[in-house]
Amino acid sequence: MEKANNISMVSIRRLPKYYRYLEELMDRDVSKISSKELGSIMGFTASQIRQDLNNFGGFGQQGYGYNVKELHDAIGKILGLDKEYKVIIIGAGNLGQALANYNNFGKAGFKCIAMFDKNPKMIGLKIRDAEVIDSDRLCSFLRENHVDIAIIATNAEAAQEVTQNATGCGVKTIWNFTNTDIEVPEDVIVENVHLIESLFTLSFLMNNR
């Protein structure tokens, strides 16, 4: 994580937000924007915007502002969105199926090429381009196919075991949707989406408004 080491995760997490807002500006045919204007749309200060973007190479010119499309494309490239990725989903239950069906991931270049489940009833089911394959075949599939990202969408109890199977057979990047933390080898990257924690945070805020 060469770059990531020098830049805070908070800054990194803002990058996809810039990308989204710039996309919306392009849709509205805005071609140029100042850091002040961009900040006011996004709820950041102009200096925060300039500082963030300086982290990633510095864009725009003093007194001119940013070229929306250039900045959008540059951030897209920094995020790696100029490439295509092969994704598998482990766990073909409701959440796994919803993720396989979610059009936005495919449009952004993240193609689900297979799903895995141990439930015999699910095997053979096809969602978009991805067929559900028996979990027993995960390792052989990973050896025969290049896979960039494994999404873990099993229940919490199975999460650690399937993660070990996946990383043991070469997966280096995990998107974890289970309600638990998973342990991975040092060179494996994990991004968690803990839905239940988000819901409980909402519950707290609702009860303390």
Added chain:
Amino acid sequence: MEKANNISMVSIRRLPKYYRYLEELMDRDVSKISSKELGSIMGFTASQIRQDLNNFGGFGQQGYGYNVKELHDAIGKILGLDKEYKVIIIGAGNLGQALANYNNFGKAGFKCIAMFDKNPKMIGLKIRDAEVIDSDRLCSFLRENHVDIAIIATNAEAAQEVTQNATGCGVKTIWNFTNTDIEVPEDVIVENVHLIESLFTLSFLMNNR
């Protein structure tokens, strides 16, 4: 947001994590734990643990540690998990259906009582206890039924409109799953789950490892 005003969102977001880890300890029949032990499991320092828990009332005794069940139940109460909540889902596509089907929310007391969609083909479909109702009937439903939380699971384009309909008819708490930010009246709480931002963050980390 009386309490929330004095306590940082970062601390608040850690509460559901404490709750989860304490639940796992209970499952393993651990009845007592020191802040040092709890910290080492969760990857925090002992002083961070003590500071967090002091924020929410102070638990445990110096030199004794925490009673796991007591702390678990106390945090559950702070999170409002000792009550039941009625939830609706607006947007009955794949993601909406997956959320309606997701057993963990119901088990935690968040019951989905209805879903709304404008697609005539979806109307009448039943997922667990929730039937899909015509979006045109959202407001009358909200006037006749107490609803604690509306989940927005439409596409990004529809998000602002359905949010306005929901808040205009009394919804005060929104869990937003769309790939956009929504504007709400000041007294409405919004928690966002931006899946695509999480994926793009993962993409960045993967490309900069």
